[in-house]
Amino acid sequence: MTPATIVDVARAAGVSKTTASDALRGHGRVSDATREAVLRAASELGYAINRSARSLRTATTGAIGLYIPQVVFRSEHYLSFVYGVVDVAAGFDYDVTVIVAGEEARPNYAPHVDGLVMIDPAEGDAMVERLLAMGLPVVSSERFPSGQQPTGVVWSDHGAYTRVLLDHLAERGAHRPALLASATVSDWSIGIQESYLAWCRDHGVEPAVAVATFGTDASQAQAEAAAILEREPDVDALIGASDGFAAAAAPVVTAAGRVIGEDLLLASCVDNSALRAMHPSVTAIDTKGGEAGAECARLLFRLLSGETERGASIELPLELHVRESTQGRSQG
Template sequence: MPARRVTIRDVARAAGVSTTTVSAALTGNGRVSPETRDRIMRVAEECGYVASAAARSLRLGRSGAIGLYVPDRTVGFEYYAHLSRGAAEAALAHGFALTLLPAWPDAAPLRTLHLDGLIVCDPALGDPVAEVLRSLPVPMVTCERDPEPGASPAGVVASDHVAGTTVLLDHLAGQGAASIAALVPGEETSFGQETRRACRESDHDVRMVEVPLAYDPDDIARALAEARADEPDAIMVVPDGGALVALHLLQAEGVRVPEDLLLASYVDALSLQVARPTVTAVDIDPRATGASAVNALVDLVVGEVSGPVLTSVPTHLRVRESTSPA
């Protein structure tokens, strides 16, 4: 049989004090001398006492839960799996549960959820679920800037995608690419807006071909064919995992990477590190993004800061075989 859970009454009995005194010592509330508090904390640790999360949340007037909304169009992409993992780890470290919010057809039930705060990944223009979440009376932190006019989240965690894209384009040009084709998403998200801006403002010859952020293989095939019509020296694929699809399509046609064509991805992934050839990419650290979003939100929930909280996640270019011709 499992061991019985140690209660506050057990700690009070072992310490020779009342349960009220134990509660005051463990929560830091009430008048308890430092000596008594230290003794109770020591006894509680010796007894193996673990505070009830439900009771603590009730006492503080909080649910102890954080909502994470990942838009349905992005489910299955490696970036969001790592972001969710980083968020879950950080939430647990703070004593909060992480609740995944689906892209529910009827967004109204989301209003009935008991959450202390929200994290919204890649908020997009016209998303009805995000519209409901913005109206909830709890602090919201977004992973990437919210492009909706008038949106004012309490916190934003983002990378400088203009700078990251520019570094990758400079690398391709430095490797001898006189013309570059960029497969980029639309401007419904700030991620798409920033990567497109970098391409427009680049000092190099960059031609953009639009591909959905949440693509299917046919989308990549169509965009790749359109891009190759101009015979570029290099192709940069922005959406997560799209470069791997492009690599397989090119190899099926007998195109050698990097000998015949340089290939790079804006979003890094484990699959790109084990591909043959390995694919150059920009690491935008989704795990750190998820953890940073939770840390910012917890600070807002517990009143450490009042907002707005702005957190920048650095990007790093990972040069690999796909852009390194012999």
């Protein structure tokens, strides 16, 4: 008699293969009723997870790699992402080998891991190309901006949420929002800038864009914010694209004689605890760093076990948190 498979269990329980797998391993968002149905089906069919066979299929090393940019420890989003990956890996009894971006790719570097998770891969990153060439399963948070694509991707529609933010600013009285954009070329940064420019075209607004390098000293973002306010005095809203840009710009706005939340609305495309604690608190898009990291890790393990096909794509919804900095005069 042919042994039962995870597909048989899923069919008997009336759930998807992924849900059945999560229920059997105790992972994912599975209700108690669904978990019981899956376990009952597995018992009736005589199904058992064959760990040794799975290890042979995937050449298990007991570790996955996590490739991160050097600026990770300056970003709450990235730190949350790392914790999300580590937490899920621990549930699978796996270690996480952290691979940090360097100035140059190490040509002979080959981490001893089963697969890789990458955070926001940027265009022109030689180490990304080196790691892809290893032929291991790769899951990335956000799509690659060009060239070869990963085995699986967890992505968010940052462009759509940027438009939601811009519409909110317009509703609160802003007529000419400016964007303090990131110099990094990635799926995330491209989505934000393209959405901003398209919104400006649709609303007959002259774009006002300045660019700063993410992860550098706050003084660069402050200098760019000051320059745009001086150059474009009719700007009445400022969006900081990268984590930290809006917080860096706040004192510059005040020094220019503007009142945040009244004649200058301030917002960020990446939320963090500092923005929530500021006075006034700053409106921001919650990029769900921890959830993104956890989802990337779960997808990688499903790819390694053969439960998910190559090319898998999962969209992670985001959320706009409206706070005092975009209150507007009409709301005062």
